[in-house]
Amino acid sequence: MNSSVSPRRVVITGLGVVCPLGNSVAELSDALAGGRSGVRPLTLLPPIEDRVTFGGECLDFTGEIDNFGPLEKEIKKAIRKALKVMCRETMMAIAAAQQALADAKIADRDPERSGVVFGSDYMLSPPDDFVDGMVKCGARESKFSYPDWGSSGLEQMSPLWMLKFLPNMPGSHIAILNDLRGPNNSLTMREASGLMAIREAVHTIQRGHADLMLAGATGTRIHSFKTVHAIQTEQLASPECPPAEASRPFDAKRSGMVVGEGAGSIVLEEMESAQQRGATIYGEILGTGSSIVTNSHLAGNRRQALTNAMRAAIDSAKLTAAECGHINAHGLSTTESDADESSAIGEVFGDASRTVPVVAAKSYFGNLGAGSGIVELVASTLALGKEQLFGTLNYSSPDPACPLSVSAVGDLPPGTSFLKLSVTPQAQAAAILVSQV
Numbered sequence: 001m002n003s004s005v006s007p008r009r010v011v012i013t014g015l016g017v018v019c020p021l022g023n024s025v026a027e028l029s030d031a032l033a034g035g036r037s038g039v040r041p042l043t044l045l046p047p048i049e050d051r052v053t054f055g056g057e058c059l060d061f062t063g064e065i066d067n068f069g070p071l072e073k074e075i076k077k078a079i080r081k082a083l084k085v086m087c088r089e090t091m092m093a094i095a096a097a098q099q100a101l102a103d104a105k106i107a108d109r110d111p112e113r114s115g116v117v118f119g120s121d122y123m124l125s126p127p128d129d130f131v132d133g134m135v136k137c138g139a140r141e142s143k144f145s146y147p148d149w150g151s152s153g154l155e156q157m158s159p160l161w162m163l164k165f166l167p168n169m170p171g172s173h174i175a176i177l178n179d180l181r182g183p184n185n186s187l188t189m190r191e192a193s194g195l196m197a198i199r200e201a202v203h204t205i206q207r208g209h210a211d212l213m214l215a216g217a218t219g220t221r222i223h224s225f226k227t228v229h230a231i232q233t234e235q236l237a238s239p240e241c242p243p244a245e246a247s248r249p250f251d252a253k254r255s256g257m258v259v260g261e262g263a264g265s266i267v268l269e270e271m272e273s274a275q276q277r278g279a280t281i282y283g284e285i286l287g288t289g290s291s292i293v294t295n296s297h298l299a300g301n302r303r304q305a306l307t308n309a310m311r312a313a314i315d316s317a318k319l320t321a322a323e324c325g326h327i328n329a330h331g332l333s334t335t336e337s338d339a340d341e342s343s344a345i346g347e348v349f350g351d352a353s354r355t356v357p358v359v360a361a362k363s364y365f366g367n368l369g370a371g372s373g374i375v376e377l378v379a380s381t382l383a384l385g386k387e388q389l390f391g392t393l394n395y396s397s398p399d400p401a402c403p404l405s406v407s408a409v410g411d412l413p414p415g416t417s418f419l420k421l422s423v424t425p426q427a428q429a430a431a432i433l434v435s436q437v
Contacts, residue, residue, distance in 0.1 A: 007206045008205055008206050008208065008270050008271070008272075009270070009271035009272075009284060010202045010205045010206060010268050010269070010270065010271065010284065010285045011268070011269055011270075011271045011274050011279075011281045011282075011283065011284045011285070011437060012266050012267065012268060012281070012282040012283050012284070012285070012381060012434070013103075013104045013106075013267050013268070013269050013274050013279040013280060013281060013282065014099075014100040014101060014102075014103040014104030014105075014106075014214075014265075014266060014267030015099070015100055015103055015265075015266055015267075015282060015378050015381065015382075016069070016095070016096040016097060016098065016099025016100030016101075016102075016103060016216075016264065016265040016266070016378075017096055017099070017262070017263070017264045017265075017374075017375050017378055018058055018061050018067075018092040018095050018096050018262055018263045018264075019038065019056075019058060019260075019262035019263075019264070019365055019368065019371070019375045020038025020039065020040075020056035020057055020058055020059070020260055020261070020262060020364075020365040020366070020368075021036065021038045021364060021365060022060055023058070023060045023061055023067055023069075023095065024069070024099065025099070025103070025378060025382070027060075028375070028378065028379060028382075029379075029382050031364065032361075032364065032379055032382075032383075032390040033390065035390075035391060035393060035410070036364075037243070037244035037245075037247075037363075037364055037365070037393055038056050038057075038260075038364055038365040039054055039055065039056050039243045039244055039246055039247060039258055039260075039364075039365060039366055040054060040055075040057065040059070040243050040244075041053060041054050041243060042054055042055050042057065042222070043057060043059065044057050044059075044222060045222050045223070045224065045227060048227065048228075048231065050239060051231050051236065051239060052227055052230075052231065052236060052239065052259060053239045053243075054239070054243035054246060054258070055221070055222050055258060055259040055260055055261075055366060056222075056247075056258060056259070056260025056261065056262070056364075056365035056366035056367075056368065057222060057260070057261060058092065058261055058262055061091075061092060061095065063083065063088065063091050065079060065080055067091075067095055068094060068095045068098050069095060069098045069099040069102055070098075070102045071098060071102075075098070075177055075178070078176075078177055079094065079177065082173060082177075084160065085160050085163040085164055085169075086164060086169070086173070087123060087125070087164040087165055088220070088261075089120060089121070089123055089170070089218045089219065089220055089261075089263070090123075090164070090169050090170050090173060090218070092218050092261070092262065092263035092371070093118060093120070093170035093173075093174070093216060093217075093218035093263045093265070094170065094173055094174060094177070095263065096216055096218070096263040096264050096265040097116075097118075097170075097174045097178075097214055097216055097265040098177075099265070100214060100216070100265040100266055100267050101178060101214065101267060103267070103280075104267040104269075104279065105279070105280075106212070106267075106277070106279075107277075109211075109212055110211065111179045111180060111181040111182070112181050112182055113182055113210050113211040113212065114180045114181070114182045114210060114211070114212040114213070114214075115175070115180055115181075115182030115183035115184050115201075115204065115209075115210045115212075115213050115214070116171045116174050116175045116180050116183075116184050116185075116213065116214045116215075116216075117171070117183070117184070117185045117186075117187065117197040117198075117200045117201045117204070117213060117214075117215050117216075118170045118171035118174065118185075118186055118187070118197060118214075118215070118216050118217060118218070118265075119186070119187040119188070119189065119193025119194050119196060119197040119216070119217030119218075119219075119370050120167045120170055120186065120187075120188055120193060120217060120218050120219060120370050121167075121188065121190060121193070121218075121219040121220065121226070121369045121370045122167065122188055123164075123165040123166070123167050123169075124165065124223060124224075124225045124226060125161065125164065125165050126223070126224045126225075127224055127225075129157060129158075129161060130157070132156035132157070133149065133152075133153030133154060133155075133156040133157055134153060135156075136148070136152045136153050136156050137149055137152055137153040167186055167188045168186035170186070170216070170218055171184055171185065171186045172184075172186075174214060174216075178214075180214065182209070182210045182212075182213075183204050183209055183210055183213070185200060187200070187217075188370075189370070189424065189428050189430075190219075190369065190370060190424040190425075190426070190428070191219075191330070191367065191369060191370060191372055191373065191422050191423065191424050192290070192373065192422045192423065192424050192428045192429065192430045193217045193219070193370035193373065194215075194216070194217030194264060194370060194371065194372065194373030194374035194375075194377070194422065195288075195290075195373040195374070195377070195420060195421075195422045195430035195431065195432050196290060196428075196430050197215045197216060197217055197374075198215045198266070198268070198285065198288070198374070198377070198432055199288040199289075199290060199430060199432065200215075201213035201214075201215035201268050202215075202268060202285045202288055203288075205268060205269070205270050211269065211270045211273055212267065212268070212269050212270075212273075213267075213268045213269075214265060214266075214267055214268075215265065215266055215268055215374070216263065216264055216265030216266065216374055217263065217264060217265075217370040217371050217373060217374050218262075218263035218370060218371050219261065219262070219263070219368055219369025219370030219371040219372065220260075220261035220262075220368070220369050220371070221259035221260060221261065221366075221367055221368070221369050222259050222260065222261045226369075227259055230257075230259060233425070234256070234257060234334070234425065235255075235256035235257065235334040235335060235336075236256040236257060236258075236259070237254075237255050237256040237257060237258050237333065238255040238256065241255065244393075245393075245394050246258050246366075246394075247333050247362055247363045247364070247365075247366050247393070247394065248333055248363065248393075248394040248395065249329065249331030249332065249333045249338060249360035249362055249363050249392060249394075249395070249406075250329075250331065250338050250342065250358070250360065250392070250395060250398075250399060250402040250404060250406050251333075251394060251395050251396060251397050251398075251399060252397040252398065252399035252400075253396075253397050254333045254334070254335065254338065254399075255333075256333060256334050256335075257332050257333050257334050257337075257362070257366060257367045258333065258362070258365075258366030258367065259366055259367060260362075260365045260366035260367055260368045260369075260372075261368055261369070261371065262365065262368035262371040262372070262375050263368075263371045263374075263375070264371055264373075264374030264375040264376075264377070264378055265374065266374060266377070266378065266381075268285070271284065271437075281437050282381050282382075282384075283381050283384055283434040283435060283436055283437065284434065284435050284436075284437050285432060285433070285434060286316075286317035286318075286319065286417070286433045286434065286435045287312075287313040287314060287315070287316035287317030287318075287319070287431075287432075287433040288312070288313050288316060288430075288431065288432050288433070289308070289309040289310060289311065289312025289313035289314075289315075289316065289430070289431040290309050290312070290428075290429065290430045290431070291304075291305045291306075291307075291308030291309045291312070291428075291429050292305055292426070292427055292428045292429070293305040293308065293427050293429075294426065294427055298426075300424070300425060300426045300427025300428075301427050302336075302337060302340040302341065302344070302423050302425075302427045302429065303340040303341075303343050303344045303347075304344075304427075305423060305427040305428065305429035306330075306340070306341055306344035306345075306421060306423050306429045306431075307344045307347045307348055308429065309421070309423075309429040309430055309431040310344065310345070310348045310419065310421065310431045311348055312431070313419060313431035313432060313433045314348070314419070314433060316433075317433045317435075319417075319433070321348055321349040321350070321352055321356075322349070322352040322356070323417070324349075324356055324415070324417055324418065324419050324433070325356075325357075325384075325413070325414055325415015325416050325417040325418050326356060326357040326358065326359060326380070326383075326389055326407070326412070326413075326414050326415055326418045326419075327345060327356060327357070327358045327359070327418065327419050327420075327421065328359055328360075328361065328376055328377065328379070328380040328418055328419070328420045328421065329341055329345075329358050329359065329360045329404075329421055330360075330362075330421045330422050330423050331359075331360025331361070331362045331363065331392070332362060332367060333360075333362060333363070337423070337425075338399075338401075338402055339399075339401045339402060341421065341423070342401065342402035342403065342404055345358070345404060346403065353403070353404060353405075354403060354404070354405055355405050356405060357389055357405055357406075357407045357412035357413065357414065357415070358392075358404045358405055358406050358407065359380070359389055359390060359391070359392050359406070359407045360392045360395075360406070361375070361376040361379045361380075361390075362376070363392045363393035363394055363395070364393055372422065373420065373422040373430070376420060376422075377420045377432060377434070380414070380418045380420060380434070381418075381434060383414040383418075384414060384415075384416060384417070384418070384434070384435075384436050385414075385416060385436055386414055387413065388410050388411060388412065388413065388414070389407045389410060389412050389413065389414035390407070390410050391407055391408055391409045391410035391411075392406050392407055392408055395408040396408070416435060416436040417433065417434060417435035417436065418433070418434055419431060419432070419433050420432045420433075420434065
């Protein structure tokens with residue numbers, strides 16, 4: 001591509017979510033407007049006494065075909081057939097993707113110029129998948145025989161078992177179901193996965209390799225093994241908190257993150273072609289940024305990584321930080337992460353960090369793992385142009401370590417643009433700047 005030619009402009013034309021607030025964008029919007037939390041006592045996973053007793057579960061998502069949004073007959077048939085090789089995370093991914101594609105109302109597209117970038121957490125099978133094989137090898141008699149696993153235990157497992165848990169399966173299923181033959185990639189970058197998927201999809205369109213891309217991510221921290229991993233490695237909200245009050249981003253009384261699950265997806269198009277077909281344009285991706293910062297011992301520096309990612313996104317958008325309408329923060333609700341993020345925002349925004357509105361959607365549903373970033377981005381996209389930005393739940397005691405202008409009761413303006421942030425404990429950070437057209 002000639003460097004003198006202006007980059008192709010990329011816009012959002014379709015939205016889809018599965019989250020603890022509901023199985024649709026409309027339900028997400030209603031819950032945000034009403035200040036309704038999706039954090040409740042656990043039902044999908046047995047509570048872990050004194051450690052994890054509540055979370056942001058997608059209770060309305062049962063995996064039934066009606067959960068996948070409006071579907072054409074042939075796609076509905078194909079999804080039903082493929083459900084046996086999908087884990088819950090993949091099911092949620094496909095539901096969010098089908099919603100976004102239906103919302104975009106694309107009557108005709110070139111399959112070779114249409115692609116997918118989808119993010120996920122690492123996918124793990126639940127213990128139930130191994131029980132029959134373990135029993136066959138003597139586990140019930142407390143005499144498990146490892147040498148017998150290959151000859152006797154493995155045959156008790158489904159021959160299609162592995163297909164459920166490969167992290168490239170969401171993108172693969174979505175591409176096959178919708179005949180998207182263009183660029184296709186799968187990213188596993190924990191909480192940064194969603195924004196990194198958007199970043200790659202935007203660049204794919206800008207460099208002329210596609211005209212339409214579906215970007216999304218799916219994740220969970222509510223899982224037999226992943227929840228235990230979280231207990232071992234992360235600060236979790238006190239189980240003594242009332243569930244709806246447990247996720248408290250930037251609040252002085254925050255005690256840790258809340259586990260959750262969900263998926264989000266957006267349709268991205270080259271702006272001119274979207275306008276020509278009369279598409280509804282929710283916003284334009286003006287800039288993106290990413291960074292990872294670790295020391296020689298692989299300890300992450302979230303503050304510096306977020307600073308780098310924000311500056312890259314703002315610079316590529318050709319804006320100043322003060323021109324940003326609001327910030328949709330990562331807002332994990334842990335003591336250190338929120339303080340690091342606040343410091344990074346202060347570094348980039350300077351004096352404006354005390355006036356630019358900040359909102360944290362995790363206060364409504366906790367950490368959805370890889371699914372968080374895009375669900376949160378959809379929330380801010382819906383807010384663009386409205387009179388008031390949705391509030392951050394449970395923000396009542398400002399923390400001197402987080403001197404931000406937090407939208408607490410929904411009385412701050414969202415502006416006409418926003419900066420969305422995500423970061424992992426390993427300090428992989430991503431930032432996306434979205435503006436009204």
